Amino acid sequence: MKTEKEKMLAGEAxxxxxxxxxxxxxxxxxxxxxxxxxxxxxxxLRKKLLQKLFAKCGEKIMIKPPFHCDYGYQIFVGENFFxxxxxxxxxxxxxxxxxxxxxxxxxxxxxxxxxxxxxxxQKGIGLPQKVTIGNNVWIGGGATILSGVSLGNNVxxxxxxxxxxxxxxxxxxxxxxxxxIRKIQI
Numbered sequence: 001m002k003t004e005k006e007k008m009l010a011g012e013a014x015x016x017x018x019x020x021x022x023x024x025x026x027x028x029x030x031x032x033x034x035x036x037x038x039x040x041x042x043x044x045l046r047k048k049l050l051q052k053l054f055a056k057c058g059e060k061i062m063i064k065p066p067f068h069c070d071y072g073y074q075i076f077v078g079e080n081f082f083x084x085x086x087x088x089x090x091x092x093x094x095x096x097x098x099x100x101x102x103x104x105x106x107x108x109x110x111x112x113x114x115x116x117x118x119x120x121x122q123k124g125i126g127l128p129q130k131v132t133i134g135n136n137v138w139i140g141g142g143a144t145i146l147s148g149v150s151l152g153n154n155v156x157x158x159x160x161x162x163x164x165x166x167x168x169x170x171x172x173x174x175x176x177x178x179x180x181i182r183k184i185q186i
Contacts, residue, residue, distance in 0.1 A: 008092055008128055009074075013115075016092075016126040021071075028053060028072040036065035057081070058099070074111070083107070084141065093128035093147065101133060104141030104159060109133075113147045134169065154184055 002010070004018035014021075031053040038045050050057050053072035058079030067087055069075060074091035078099035085105040089095055092112035111131045114121050129148035133139075137151055140159030145151075150166040157163060158174025158181070167173050170184040 008126070011093060011128050011130070013125050013127055014092075015124050016112075017124045024071050024073070028069055031072065032066075032068055035063070036067060038065075055094075063087070064105070070112075077101075078135065092126050093130045095131045095133075097133045098135035098137065098153070100135055101137045101139075103139045104143065106142045107139050107144070109145045111147050140174075154186060156184070 003020060004014045005020050005024070007014040008021065031049055035046060035049040035053070038049065047061065050061055050063065053069070054075045054077060055073050057077040058081060060079055061077060061081045063083040064085045066085070067083065069089040069091055071091050074094045075089055076094060076096045078097060078101065080100045081097065083103040087103055087106070088108045090110045090112050095109055095111050109131055111128060113127045113129065115125055115127065127147070131145055131147065132150040134151055134153035134155065136154045139145070139157040140161065142160045143157045143163065145163045149163050151157070151163070152167060152169035154170045155167055156172045157178065158172070161174050161178040162176040163173065164177040167180065170186055172181045172184060173179060174181050
């Protein structure tokens, strides 16, 4: 029989309030809190905290505090990454972000959803789905990226957009729900 953590890591429905997972969340919040209260001048400490928190991150990474996540160990960030103030990454499933990406303030990435059935939701069931963001992506402030979404390379997401489905390379998307506004010529 799988533990709830094993179910989550396998991408299966799991109980979000499981004791082991709650401890994992607590550990992530401790590291995030240390990061959020660290000095902007202490670049080495900040990088070490993110390397402890995330499954993988590049050498050149900058996240403006506050930053919040559920577990951290399912976040994979490439090289030359920037996230502005007040971002939230719910990483019940992997969140993979490529190289040279910029994320605006108050952006949320949710690699989890919940059942439509209210009785199932009341049980605290989480449905993890991976989020993948390609290279050279710019996500405008206040955007929300929902579970299961994959964004190709060179995508621009307009500020305040709600991204409910996947998009290919070289497009500008915006709106609620986000749709293609134009193609980018590379």
